[in-house]
Amino acid sequence: MYVLGLWDGHDAGAALLEDNKVVFASNEERYTKRKLEIKFPQNSIAAALAYAGIKPGDVETIAFPTAEFAKTLSRLMPYQQEVYYKFRRRKMLRPRTESWMHFLKFLQTNMGVMPSFAAISKAVISRHLRGMGFKNFKLYYADHHTTHAATAAFTSGFDRALVVTLDGVGDGLSGSISTLEGGKLERKSAVSVRNSIGIFYEQVTNIVGMRELEDEGKVMAMACYSYPFPFEENKLRDFFSVEGTSIIAKYNTFAQYDMLSRIAWSMPREQFSYMAQQLLEHVLVEFVGNAIEEYGIGNVAMAGGIFSNVKANMQVRDIPALKRWFVFPHMGDGGTPLGAAMHINYVLNGTTNYRFDDSYLGDQYDENYIRDILKKERGIKFELDSQKSSHAADLISKDNYVFWFQGRMEYGPRALGNRSILANAASERAKEKLNLYVKQREWYQPFCPSMLEEDASRLLDGIKGKDRFMTMAYRVREGKSDAMRSVIHIDNTARPQMVGRENANYRKLMEKLKRKLGYGVVLNTSLNIHGMPIVMSPEDALLTMKKTKTRHMFLGDFYVENRGS
Secondary structure (H helix, E strand, O other): OEEEEEEOOOOOEEEEEEOOEEEEEEEOHHHHOOOOOOOOOHHHHHHHHHHHOOOHHHOOEEEEEOOEHHHHHHHHOHHHHHHHHHHHOOOOOOOOOHHHHHHHHHHHHOOOOOOEOHHHHHHHHHHHHHHOOOOOOEEEEEOHHHHHHHHHHHHOOOOOEEEEEEEEEEOOEEEEEEEEEOOEEEEEEEEEHHHOHHHHHHHHHHHOOOOOOOOHHHHHHHHOOOOOOOHHHOOOOOOEEEEOOEEEEOOOHHHHHHHHHHHHOOOOHHHHHHHHHHHHHHHHHHHHHHHHHHHOOOEEEEEOHHHHOHHHHHHHHOOOOOOEEEEOOOOOHHHHHHHHHHHHHHHHHOOOOOOOOOOEOOOOOOHHHHHHHHHHOOOEEEEEOOOHHHHHHHHHHOOOOEEEEOOOOEOOOOOOOOEEEEEOOOOHHHHHHHHHHHHOOOOOOOOEEEEEHHHHHHHEOOOOOOOOOOOOOEEEOOOOHHHHHHHOOOOOEEOOEEEOOOOHHHHHHHHHHHHHHOOOEEEEEEOOOOOOOOOOOHHHHHHHHHHOOOOEEEEOOEEEEEOOO
16 A cells, blocks of 8 residues: 655655555655755655656555645645745845734744644645546645654654654644554644744744744854853743643743844844753753653654754753653654655554664666766766775775765755765865865854764764764764864764664775774765755766866766866
8 A cells, every 4th residue: 555645835745655664755855956845746756656666546545744724825825835935045135024924924823723724725735636647546634743743653663652743833733742652643742833942943043144944953053152151041041931741932922033132132143042052952851851751651752843953852862761762864844744644554554663774765876877877978087986985985084075976865854875975074174175165054064974883982972872864962072073073063062873784885985984094984964065955866966066176976886087176
């Protein structure tokens, strides 16, 4: 039985299940080249069917998330959705109606309970699907936070777990607590949108001059450049409180935005960001800690945009009562099509467990396809390279950065060794070269490491499980900074990917580096130009190579050299 999940909003995408297997999952931005695409995911759906070798008529069960008023309205009025997309991403001059556009967003969050318009949303989505050739299908709606909970619970590997979701807003909620026991996922409590810590962090992001729903990670990174101070001196400390498993906002979103703007006006951005980050961490630790105590379950699975904050996740990991943890790697809205499919598969068939050892769930290209593309390309030379891992490790050890394009594309916001740019983790020079010519990241944003899982405990403190997906920050062990100079943030933390046996090519490269440099660790950043989605195809990779004048790329089994570099 196939189940197709789709999402046609912020970070649109599609996912395909076959029984208890995730067949394919991808996001629309990779096809349209518009980061965090909002349009109906026609390309992602087509790619899922093509990968599975099936036709639209072979899929009878389809699911989608989110049917609140604002989302339903955007389905009916795609032009309005497009205007807001350009406004939010700052792809237009600052409109004179900016305050009015924020007013409309805050108005819906102050409504409290949001009515569902599932029937209208179903009609619009069904029309799109029929236009793609789908005929005898049944379309199901899944509540937004239920989809987040499904991704976390059903891919965690836990038989019994506490399932926590937190984000900005979705179907009138900003969070939930559920339990997974005896094959049953049951919601126990919810956090209303009126008390959204996610909306709070979005507002902070906007106030410091960044893009909400996109640059929250930059706020987290910039916070580390503030002088630290105790929570008791935090001017934002009473904006939220936690009572049991309830999060309570002191102000409504209008008053909150006004108060935050006034406070931010009087201090540096770094200090204001630090206060927001400190409050988030404080709330998250209390909220999750209270839930563990109330339900007596030490295994915690998490999803929702808030859990993209790796510094806050690090604090949650250190809760004494927490035994094991799991953060779903595509924790934001881009993961909801998979969650919708999983929830409906659970409702219809009782499926609660998917093997999720890796997130390589997207498109892939065979050797013949890549060779044909390379033959058409001018300004490069290429050759089959049977020793690509050794060759790449040799180049990296000599302070070169390389493009590394292998296998299936990763699902989610992190490059995990299949669509990556790699450099020497011990070399500041290599990092600066990479940043200057390709990434052009803000000065306060760190790069991240991939490392052999057996080396993680030698390099990092506080290891509690294996983090395959870069969802947690860790403190670097004393005396190990030299081995990781280019991937350590100013607060002596790093966000690692711990590589086991799930990616043979990538692991082999790090094993070669270990022989040369002492540790199996490499700087790993996404293969893209700043502001663009991660590349999907060989054509994308070659275009990026030429635009950035990058010399070295390993494209499948081929070594490619740019003659124009």
